[in-house]
Amino acid sequence: MKGEAVSTELVHVGFGNIVALNKVVAIVSPGSAPVRRMLQASRSKGQLIDLTSGRRTKAALVMDSGQIILVALAPETIAGRLAIRRETHSEAE
Numbered sequence: 001m002k003g004e005a006v007s008t009e010l011v012h013v014g015f016g017n018i019v020a021l022n023k024v025v026a027i028v029s030p031g032s033a034p035v036r037r038m039l040q041a042s043r044s045k046g047q048l049i050d051l052t053s054g055r056r057t058k059a060a061l062v063m064d065s066g067q068i069i070l071v072a073l074a075p076e077t078i079a080g081r082l083a084i085r086r087e088t089h090s091e092a093e
Contacts, residue, residue, distance in 0.1 A: 011081050013071040014064045015053040019061060023080055026062040035060065042068040 009021040028035050039060060042048040047067045050057075055072035062068055071078070 017051045023064050024061050030057050030060050047080050
């Protein structure tokens, strides 16, 4: 990796919180039973980060470190913000 620039894509996930998307493995909806079990296990291990500010959780970001971040934005909204950011970035080059 010598000489390569590592770019970090940041996305606003609400309430003044920003997440590095290059560390996100998956963006999942928290409604299914397997995801709820994964969230509970993460909570019991102290690996759960709640960025919802008391709002309803609409998405969970699974990070490459094993941590899970809860956000009040829908997965489609986060993906849309990333697409817009990448579109703007590619036009600038």
